Amino acid sequence: MGVLTTEEVASLYRRHAGMVYQISLMLLKNAPDAEDTVQTVFRRAMEREEPFDGPDHERAWLIVTARNECKNQLRHWWRTKRADVETLDNLTWEQPGDGELWELILTLPEHEKMALYLHYYQGYSTGETADLMGKNPSTVRSWLCRARRRLKDLLEEDGEYGGQTAETGL
Amino acid sequence: MEDKQLKQVFDQVKLSPEREEAMLADLLNKKKEVSGMKQANNRRRLPAAALVAAVLVVVLAGSAIAAGHFGRVNVVPKDQNIYGGAGSSYDIYGEYNQIPVESLSEEVLAYGKGLGEYDVVDLPFASWRECTAFLGLDLGGNSILEQLPQGEGGCYLDGERVSNYVHVGYYEExxxxARIVSSYQGERYSVDEEVTIRTEENYISGADTRMDTYGKVTSEDYVTPSGMAVKIVIDDMREAEFQTIRYIAHFSKDDALYMLQFFPNIESQSPGGLDELKEILDAYE
Structure with missing residues (x-):
C-alpha cells in the first residue's frame, strides 16, 4: 500500500475528484466510465510509494494519470459502457445553451478539448499545458486556436445558439 | 463565445455531492480491504495446492456458461468485474474476420482526419440501412426487425434521442x-441490436465485448435453419430491481459480430419470449 493515510486520501479526493471527473467525462463521454476512471486514478494515487512534491505536483500527476487512464479505456473500446439516458440526466444546466456548448466540446478531438480545458478552465499557461500534454507550446497554441475556431463554426451552424455567438463576437 | 462561457459550462460538469461521497466511501473501503489482505498475506502464505484449488474454482465458475459453436462465452466471477460493482459480467469472443480499412467508405475514413491518438465518433441515422450505407458495408438485414417501429434504446446524441447510430473508433486517424446500434419496439417486446466490425488495423487482443449481467444467468445454444450458430444468454432479472428477463443473442455473420438484446414487455412476461427471439434470429438474411 502507498504512503497516504486514509485521511490524506480523503482530503486528496475531496480537492480533486471533481477535476478528474471533468477530464474523464469530457474524454470518455460516458458517466459510468468516467466514474470508474475517477476511482482508478485515486486508487493509483493511493498505491504511490512516494509522496507528492506539493500541491502543483499532485494536481499535475492526477491530470496526466486521468488522461492516460482515459486513453486506456478508449483503447479497450469494448469496455466502454454504452451511452444511455442517465449519461445526460446526471448533468443539469443553468441555461439550455450551456448543454449545447458542452455537447459541442465533446465533439472536438481529444487533444484539443484537453488543451482547452487545461488552459481556459484550469488556468494553466500554454507552456504549462504543453508540459502536461508532452508537446511544444506552439503546438498547444495552434490546438487552442483550432479548437476555438471549431467551436465557433459549430455554434454558428446551430441556429439557437448562433445568435449568442454573434453578440460575443467570436 | 467568451472564456467565461467555457468556464460556466465546465463548472456545471460535476458529480452530485452525494455521489462523490459514496464513491469516496467505496474507495476508502477498498483501501481497508487491500490493507487487510496484505496483512493476512504477511502472516501466512497460502500453500501451492490451495492456490491451484482456488484457480480451479474460478475456472469452473467461468464455465457455468459453456463454450458453444459461436465462440467462447465466459462468466467472470463477481469480484472480478472490471467495473468493481456488484453483479457479474461475461466476455464474448467472436469468430469473425477483420476487414480491410479500405472496404469502409471514404466518408468514414474522412471523419478520422484531425482526431486525437485515440478517438471516437458517434453519428445518428434514420435507419439501420442508412448506417450500413454510411459505413459502406453490405450486411444482410432482418425482415422482422426492419418492419418494427424504432425503439427507445440507442442513445442521446447532441441532446436528441436517436434509435440508430454509428460509433466508429479511430487510432491515429x-x-x-465500427458499431451500428439500432433499437426497435415490437408489441410484446423491444430489441436493441448491435453490429460490430473490426478492421485489420485493430490489434487489440482478447475479448470482443464484455457484458454486465444483473440476475441469474443461464445460456442456450441455438442454430437457425440457415445454419447460423447463436449463443443466447438468459439474464433472469425478475428478482433484481429490473423485474424482467433479458435475452442476449450473440452470433457472427458477414465478418461482423452481432448482439441482440431482447426485452419482453414487463406486462407480457411469458415463456414465449425466447421463441419470439428465435423467430427474429431466423429472419436474418
Missing amino acids: TPVV
Whole structure:
C-alpha cells in the first residue's frame, strides 16, 4: 500500500475528484466510465510509494494519470459502457445553451478539448499545458486556436445558439 | 463565445455531492480491504495446492456458461468485474474476420482526419440501412426487425434521442472498430441490436465485448435453419430491481459480430419470449 493515510486520501479526493471527473467525462463521454476512471486514478494515487512534491505536483500527476487512464479505456473500446439516458440526466444546466456548448466540446478531438480545458478552465499557461500534454507550446497554441475556431463554426451552424455567438463576437 | 462561457459550462460538469461521497466511501473501503489482505498475506502464505484449488474454482465458475459453436462465452466471477460493482459480467469472443480499412467508405475514413491518438465518433441515422450505407458495408438485414417501429434504446446524441447510430473508433486517424446500434419496439417486446466490425488495423487482443449481467444467468445454444450458430444468454432479472428477463443473442455473420438484446414487455412476461427471439434470429438474411 502507498504512503497516504486514509485521511490524506480523503482530503486528496475531496480537492480533486471533481477535476478528474471533468477530464474523464469530457474524454470518455460516458458517466459510468468516467466514474470508474475517477476511482482508478485515486486508487493509483493511493498505491504511490512516494509522496507528492506539493500541491502543483499532485494536481499535475492526477491530470496526466486521468488522461492516460482515459486513453486506456478508449483503447479497450469494448469496455466502454454504452451511452444511455442517465449519461445526460446526471448533468443539469443553468441555461439550455450551456448543454449545447458542452455537447459541442465533446465533439472536438481529444487533444484539443484537453488543451482547452487545461488552459481556459484550469488556468494553466500554454507552456504549462504543453508540459502536461508532452508537446511544444506552439503546438498547444495552434490546438487552442483550432479548437476555438471549431467551436465557433459549430455554434454558428446551430441556429439557437448562433445568435449568442454573434453578440460575443467570436 | 467568451472564456467565461467555457468556464460556466465546465463548472456545471460535476458529480452530485452525494455521489462523490459514496464513491469516496467505496474507495476508502477498498483501501481497508487491500490493507487487510496484505496483512493476512504477511502472516501466512497460502500453500501451492490451495492456490491451484482456488484457480480451479474460478475456472469452473467461468464455465457455468459453456463454450458453444459461436465462440467462447465466459462468466467472470463477481469480484472480478472490471467495473468493481456488484453483479457479474461475461466476455464474448467472436469468430469473425477483420476487414480491410479500405472496404469502409471514404466518408468514414474522412471523419478520422484531425482526431486525437485515440478517438471516437458517434453519428445518428434514420435507419439501420442508412448506417450500413454510411459505413459502406453490405450486411444482410432482418425482415422482422426492419418492419418494427424504432425503439427507445440507442442513445442521446447532441441532446436528441436517436434509435440508430454509428460509433466508429479511430487510432491515429484510422478506423479500427465500427458499431451500428439500432433499437426497435415490437408489441410484446423491444430489441436493441448491435453490429460490430473490426478492421485489420485493430490489434487489440482478447475479448470482443464484455457484458454486465444483473440476475441469474443461464445460456442456450441455438442454430437457425440457415445454419447460423447463436449463443443466447438468459439474464433472469425478475428478482433484481429490473423485474424482467433479458435475452442476449450473440452470433457472427458477414465478418461482423452481432448482439441482440431482447426485452419482453414487463406486462407480457411469458415463456414465449425466447421463441419470439428465435423467430427474429431466423429472419436474418
